[in-house]
Amino acid sequence: MPELPEVESLRRSLEPYIIGQDIRSVLVYKPKLVSAHGTVRLENLAKVAEFERELPGETISSIQRVAKNLLIHLQSGKVLLVHLKMTGQLVYQEGNENKALGGHPIQMSEQELPNKHSHIIFRLSRGTLYYNDVRMFGYVLYYPNLMTLQSIHSFDQLGMEPLSDAFDLELFKKELKSRKRVLKTALLSQDIVVGLGNIYVDEVCFRAGVSPHRVTNTLKEAELVKLYEAIKMILARAVEQGGSSVANYIMADGSRGTYAREHAVYGRAGKPCLICKTPLESTKIQSRTTVSCPQCQS
Ligand SMILES: [Zn+2]
Numbered sequence: 001m002p003e004l005p006e007v008e009s010l011r012r013s014l015e016p017y018i019i020g021q022d023i024r025s026v027l028v029y030k031p032k033l034v035s036a037h038g039t040v041r042l043e044n045l046a047k048v049a050e051f052e053r054e055l056p057g058e059t060i061s062s063i064q065r066v067a068k069n070l071l072i073h074l075q076s077g078k079v080l081l082v083h084l085k086m087t088g089q090l091v092y093q094e095g096n097e098n099k100a101l102g103g104h105p106i107q108m109s110e111q112e113l114p115n116k117h118s119h120i121i122f123r124l125s126r127g128t129l130y131y132n133d134v135r136m137f138g139y140v141l142y143y144p145n146l147m148t149l150q151s152i153h154s155f156d157q158l159g160m161e162p163l164s165d166a167f168d169l170e171l172f173k174k175e176l177k178s179r180k181r182v183l184k185t186a187l188l189s190q191d192i193v194v195g196l197g198n199i200y201v202d203e204v205c206f207r208a209g210v211s212p213h214r215v216t217n218t219l220k221e222a223e224l225v226k227l228y229e230a231i232k233m234i235l236a237r238a239v240e241q242g243g244s245s246v247a248n249y250i251m252a253d254g255s256r257g258t259y260a261r262e263h264a265v266y267g268r269a270g271k272p273c274l275i276c277k278t279p280l281e282s283t284k285i286q287s288r289t290t291v292s293c294p295q296c297q298s
Pocket residue numbers: 273274275276277278293294295296297
């Protein structure tokens with residue numbers, strides 16, 4: 001599952017290629033991917049027709065990320081919302097060369113495009129943008145303007161964006177202290193900070209020296225500050241490294257994400273702690289595997 005650093009890395013890599021390009025045509029092979037965004041989705045052929053009618057002739061003006069959503073803005077004000085979910089991927093190709101590739105790693109897409117997972121194809125003025133998805137939980141939705149998109153996808157219920165100036169220490173402390181929740185659950189919830197998935201929460205708690213099992217209203221001032229700093233540091237580093245997720249994460253420019261090599265706890269249960277050598281413990285929080293050091297984290 002692509003996490004925030006992978007989606008941000010993909011955004012940054014697509015940006016220099018697709019901005020300013022015109023959409024020449026759009027092909028939709030799997031109608032349900034452009035029909036709606038729920039778990040159970042019916043094919044809506046009117047949505048497909050709208051997609052194929054409204055997009056050709058438009059110029060891409062910017063690409064924005066909100067949590068794990070990508071918003072492709074068109075010059076006229078129209079917007080495309082892309083969510084990769086579990087197994088989605090975007091690849092931008094010029095000639096036969098993959099210029100930008102990111103999201104879920106799909107081996108086949110490195111050799112052959114389109115392939116059986118290519119469900120939406122945008123022909124642009126200089127190249128082709130493929131939306132590929134193995135299990136098809138992702139979506140690419142068309143909106144005539146940003147206001148309509150926002151009336152349906154309530155981004156304002158999301159927590160703070162950790163890579164932006166909006167990530168405020170005082171607000172972060174207040175949100176954690178004001179409710180009694182298990183720390184890991186609170187950080188995964190997306191209502192305080194967005195973009196922290198299972199991997200990054202474990203890494204953040206380790207770096208901050210705080211147990212993910214702690215109850216949030218018992219966290220001390222110094223611990224809250226350490227958690228805040230760890231979130232900023234770890235996510236910034238992960239974006240720089242192209243994200244991690246599972247080993248072999250493919251970056252938008254075709255190289256492999258290398259952040260996985262830097263995981264201190266995730267995927268290392270039973271192995272010695274990098275600081276004190278104590279074997280790392282594996283537990284479950286809300287049925288999510290959680291790895292921490294019983295010595296360094298309290
Ligand atoms: Zn330790």
